Amino acid sequence: MYYVGLDVGGTFVKGGIIDETGKILIKDSIPTGVGRPHSEIIKDWANFYLKLLADAGLSRAEVSGVGIGIPGTIDDETGVVAYANNFGWRQIPIRQEFSKWCDVEIHMGNDANCAALGETKFGAGKGYNNTVLFTLGTGVGAGIVIDGKLLLGNNSAGAEMGHMSIMMDGELCTCGRRGCIEAYASATALIRDTRRAIEKNPDTMMREVPLDEVNGKTCFDYARLGDKTAQEVVANYQRYLAEAIIDAVNIFRPEIVMIGGGVSYQGDYLLEPIRRMVDKYSYGGDINPRVVIQPATLGNDAGFIGAAALLMLN
Numbered sequence: 001m002y003y004v005g006l007d008v009g010g011t012f013v014k015g016g017i018i019d020e021t022g023k024i025l026i027k028d029s030i031p032t033g034v035g036r037p038h039s040e041i042i043k044d045w046a047n048f049y050l051k052l053l054a055d056a057g058l059s060r061a062e063v064s065g066v067g068i069g070i071p072g073t074i075d076d077e078t079g080v081v082a083y084a085n086n087f088g089w090r091q092i093p094i095r096q097e098f099s100k101w102c103d104v105e106i107h108m109g110n111d112a113n114c115a116a117l118g119e120t121k122f123g124a125g126k127g128y129n130n131t132v133l134f135t136l137g138t139g140v141g142a143g144i145v146i147d148g149k150l151l152l153g154n155n156s157a158g159a160e161m162g163h164m165s166i167m168m169d170g171e172l173c174t175c176g177r178r179g180c181i182e183a184y185a186s187a188t189a190l191i192r193d194t195r196r197a198i199e200k201n202p203d204t205m206m207r208e209v210p211l212d213e214v215n216g217k218t219c220f221d222y223a224r225l226g227d228k229t230a231q232e233v234v235a236n237y238q239r240y241l242a243e244a245i246i247d248a249v250n251i252f253r254p255e256i257v258m259i260g261g262g263v264s265y266q267g268d269y270l271l272e273p274i275r276r277m278v279d280k281y282s283y284g285g286d287i288n289p290r291v292v293i294q295p296a297t298l299g300n301d302a303g304f305i306g307a308a309a310l311l312m313l314n
């Protein structure tokens with residue numbers, strides 16, 4: 001039996017087919033085209049599902065359905081996206097719309113919850129029972145696996161750790177609140193902070209980079225070259241992320257915290273100072289077992305692999 005997963009992002013829908021060991025048979029992506037009516041967007045998902053099947057040479061009977069990961073509050077029972085801040089969606093009947101175009105079993109979940117499930121079953125979290133994943137992208141997503149099961153909360157609206165506040169009256173978040181982790185630790189926030197630092201510090205080497213070409217790597221590249229301003233941006237970013245991880249550790253005490261998204265490719269350069277802060281400031285310090293902090297290993301595939309894995313739970 002094979003499993004199809006789709007991971008819906010702000011720019012692309014990534015999709016693929018896996019077997020029960022998480023091995024990828026085929027993967028591809030299509031543009032999301034946000035801003036169009038939801039019915040058109042969802043029709044594209046259905047066509048994408050059919051294309052993946054055709055490209056893999058599989059019949060519908062050989063796949064167990066489709067799993068879909070979407071940012072926001074996604075209720076698998078009703079098949080509805082209750083709320084997605086980054087899409088401006090409220091009460092969108094995904095299962096009903098998708099079923100207009102093809103009749104398959106559909107399961108759905110929050111994108112970061114799917115990534116957490118994928119990483120726990122087949123990636124960095126394999127072998128652990130209690131895991132937390134933060135995905136650092138346009139937003140900050142989080143997924144929590146306790147005793148091998150995703151923690152969803154009422155209406156599946158929980159596990160939104162990107163919207164815990166680390167700064168009273170801080171930066172405005174896309175959710176309307178101020179000071180959220182997302183407003184400090186997302187790639188979007190890192191780019192904002194890098195640009196601000198460039199504007200404020202005329203002697204930084206980062207000036208070579210036009211402001212509209214600054215990305216999530218810029219401050220890391222220049223910090224490694226010894227640029228003080230860049231090092232400060234990186235150090236602040238590490239503190240924000242450490243605060244977020246310490247909060248997660250104090251609540252859930254996972255065995256491992258996994259970090260996904262482009263920033264995680266900075267590896268130990270990003271994570272070593274964070275590990276030291278987490279060791280020092282987590283409740284109980286070194287009395288409690290040390291929490292492993294590692295980059296996620298499935299990269300951009302985690303979301304669709306985890307979405308496909310939803311089908312294995314049902």
Ligand code: BGC
Pocket residue numbers: 070071072073085086110111112113135138139140141142160162174182
């Ligand atoms: C949303 C989450 C989502 C995350 C990553 C956040 O802004 O609130 O639901 O998981 O972005 O896409």
